[in-house]
Every structure is written in C-alpha cells, then in structure tokens.
Amino acid sequence: MTSTTSVVSAPIEVLRPPVAPRRSAFTLLFGDLASAGITVATGGLLVLAAPKMLEWAIFDAVFVTDDPRACQGAGACWAFVADKLRFILFGVYPPEEQWRPLAVIGLIIAGVLMTLSPALWGRRLVLGWGLIIGAMLALMWGGFLRLAFVPTSSWGGLPVTLLLAVLSLGLGFPFAVLLALGRRSAKPVARVLSVFTIEIVRGLPLVGLLFVASILLPLLLPADWTIDKLGRTVAALTVFSAAYLAEVIRGGLQGVPAGQDEAARALGIPYWKTVWHIVLPQAIQKVIPPLTNTAIVMVKNTSLVMIVGVFDMLNAGRSAATDPAWPAPYAETYLFVAAAYFLICYGISRYSLWLERRVRERDYR
C-alpha cells in the first residue's frame, strides 16, 4: 500500500483526448481526384438544372389567379393547387359538410399527439384510440343529430388516407402480435397457422390483395352480404400490415432473453399478462427502427387503393388535375401531394428517433 502513496500525492494532470484535426471544406470537396470529379459533376448538374427549376417553380409561376387561362404558357400553376385545395384534401365530400373531414383530421392529430409520450401508453390509450376512431367514422358517415348521411363512396382526400393508415396499422398491430407469438409458440397448430398466414400475405403483392378484397370477396360472399368497398380495402391493408408487423415484432421477441419469461413464470404472473406487461414492451423497444419503417411504408402504401377506386389523397389530386379548364397541372398537384406525404413520413421518422433516444437513456448507463 505504501508504494502507491508517491503516485497519489503527485498532482493529477487532467488529460483531455487529442482533438482530431478538422478537414477543411476544400479538402473535403477537392482533396483528391475522385472527390474533385464528383464535386465538378454534381455542381455542373446543379448549375444546369437549378435555374430552370427556380424559373418554373417561382419566377414564372402563377401563385394567385381565378382565371385558368393565366396559367397558359406560364411556369408552375400554384394557383391551381390553391383553387383545388378543398378537392384534393376532401375529394367529393359535400362541400357544405367539409368541416366534418376537417374535424376528423383534427381528431387524428389530437390522437397522435396524445400517443407521443410513452408515459401515457396503456389500456386507457387503446381505449382512447377506439373512441377517436369511432368518433371519426361517425363524423364522416353522419346520419344522426341532423348531420347529413354521407356514404363512403363520397369520402375522399386526406381523411381517407389518414383513416386507411391509422386503421390498417392500428387494427393490424394486435393481429401482428398474435401472429408473432403464434409463430414462436410450442403449439403446432398456432405455429403452422401463423407461418401460413404470414407467408401467404407476404408472398402476395399488395395490389393483388386489394383486388382480391374488392373484386373476389364480393363474389365469394352471399349476395345480400354487402360489405362496403372502403371496409374491404381497410381489411386488405390490415391483413397486409399485420403480416409485416408480425415479422418485425417476432424479431423483437427473439431479442428478449428467455430469463424474462422465466422470471415472470416463477413469480406466478399469468401468460397473457407476462406478454402484455413484461415481454412485449421490451420486444417493441428493440424494434423501433423497423417498426417505424413499416409504419412509413404503410402510410405510402395506402396510395395504392387508387387502383380499386378508393378516393384517397393521391387519387383526389389526380382527378383534380384532369379538370379541362386548367392546363393539365399534374406536376404541381403531384408535388403538393408528395409534400403532404413527406411531411407525414418525416414526422414519423423524427418521432421514432426521439423515442429511441429516450429508451436508450433510460435503460443503460
């Protein structure tokens, strides 16, 4: 022990890690031949394309006009998007009733906001979402309290896109959990059934599944069993998202050590409570990135319902642009719709990053 005294009594010098030399922007861009080549090529492309792009999108663009002819021969016709905004957002929903889809969008935003904090996750949140979805459907349909009845064939635009995304992910999730558990189950019936379902659905293109739901299903069911087209579309999207989510969740389940389940069993916690309170929360924490990925893919997949004639936002935009009074402003419309999708998906992506960081901070030093 005494031999260490001299070391301890010496003044302790605080060592900082050496600072890595910063590379200047110039060396980064022109440091070697390959970098310089890439810089020149991309710079050249930008110089060629940017002025035209700016000219079209801003300088020559028509922002405000009531007269479609003003867009003739001009740049981007943003006035068209402004003019057709209500149609793109709400489709052919009766214009005097469009406060209802607007309220639905508000409800979805409210639901998403209250879902953000993991502290609120639990049975009450699931219940809350049930109420929100019920309220949204009731508002869209109407037919009570002097609200005019609006059939689903008149629903359209952003609320339909959001409803499809929320319903397919929300309804798909519990099925996905069951499929994932079934696939890992020791019971052969559950396992075979889960593997079969997952593999069949994943083996089919979503478009095929949508056709099956919208064309084949009515043929197979008794004639007086009419299920709404939007309902069938939701069913197809739900099955599809369930199969993909199931595989993601299964990955998460595999990452939860067997000791967790053993500890729960030794404590006498019943199976389903173990799944819900012990295993699933950990499994899901481990697969936040691929879950986000699936959610984003599903949001964009809803645009495929166009081919079975459901009027989502993309379909509404496309039909808006066919108005012969305007000079075919497809690019503007699609850019606008693309921006809306981007905002939604980018939001999901940023949120998941935040969530991941939060989980990591809490779990490990």
Added chain:
Amino acid sequence: MIETSQPPRAADMTQAEPAVRIEAVHKWYGAYHALKGVNLDIRRGERVVVCGPSGSGKSTLIRCVNRLEDHQSGHIVVNGVELTGNLRNIDAVRRDVGMVFQHFNLFPHLSVLDNCAVPLVLARRTPRAEAEATARHFLERVRIPEQAHKFPGQLSGGQQQRVAIARALCMQPKIMLFDEPTSALDPEMVKEVLDTMVALAEEGMTMIVVTHEMGFARRVADRVVFMDQGEIVESAPPEMFFANPASERTRAFLSQIVH
C-alpha cells in the same frame, strides 16, 4: 380429464410433511439424461446448499421445483402439492416458491420499485398502493430503498441481485430457490448478496441454494448436497461434508474449489 379438485394448501399439512419432497425424479433434455432418479426431502425451515460441477443437474433440479422445467418421471411435492401437468397445482406451487436467478432477470423496462410491485399487481391482483408499500418494505430489508426510482440497468450487479431477492420476497414465499445467485457478480459484490441471504436464513426461510460459495455453505447450510452427472452423490451436514466426505467424487470436487 384430470380431476381438478382444489389443490391442498399448506395449512392442511401436518408438520411432518416436508417442504419439498423429490422422489425418484428423472429428467431428459431430448436424449440427454439430466436427472437420474434424484431423491431429496427438504424440511420446513431447512437450508440446503446444492453444489457440484457444471452440468451435474443441480440447476435443473431446482428449476423442477417450481416447474420452470418439467420432470418426466418420479414425484415432486411442494408444500403438499404435487407438480403435474395440472396448471392449478403449478400456480399453487409458484405462489409458495420464490426464485433468484444467476443473471437476476430483473425487468429492464420497469423501475426498481415497479420490478417489485408490478408482479404483485399482475399475479395477485394486489391494489397498486399496497403493492408499492410491500415493495418499499422489502427494498428496505435488502437495504436499497434509495434506489427505488432507478432502472435496473443503472444499478451494480450486487444491487440488482438484491432487488431480485426483494422482488421474490414481495410474493411472501414459503420456500426460496437460489440458482447460482453470486456466479455472475464481480468479486467485490458477492458479499453484499450473501449477507442478504444469510439474514434471510436467520429468519427461518426454507432455502435451496445452488452455489459454489462454500463459506456460505459452512455458515448457513443445515445440509450440503453434492451432485454429479445427474445424481446426488452425497448429502451431509456441512461439518461432515467438508471434513470427511464419504465419496471419492466429492473429495475430487472439493479439492478443486476449496483452496
């Protein structure tokens, strides 16, 4: 169908009935014969240390006592309840038996307090406030009440294992199983966990402890059981076990671990 009468409770038992009766138990993993006709009775309040080389079946044996593993033949009776495929019996046994694992197996997504309180809520339907009070009481007893709000990942191994002990005690078990509770710990943390276990033993808890801590065995055990290749080779009070082992295999094992 299996006759599902109410499983008998501990209160019905005569004092003579052992806490755990293990009778001619065989267990296979696939073709591997892990337990080869094990017989072991454990009296109420008895502290038994089970030791043996790795792969000797000692962990398997205690994992059979709360049915984390099932045995294929023989009988295991815990507090008068026989472990069979009957789920109600299994539940009854798990109510009476607490377990502490080598790797703690705390729930990483729950705070220390919740690790102790949530199982009470989930397994016993204890009201939340009462469960938290119980949790605090037992965290106090393992002397880490100040860590209640932290998450398991923020504690040292020794602290985690003490939380795991508190979590098991919250269920008010009559029998405690310890599966190598100090094997995954850094050396300087072994003592705090053993001290907790000694305190528990002094209160008269029935304990089956799989461990290589021979100091603990000497100090606490009423009996030391030596297993090798799926069999109980020797079972004796510690003073006899260490001073005068009957079997050559026991002697060989002791010479390897006691320095």
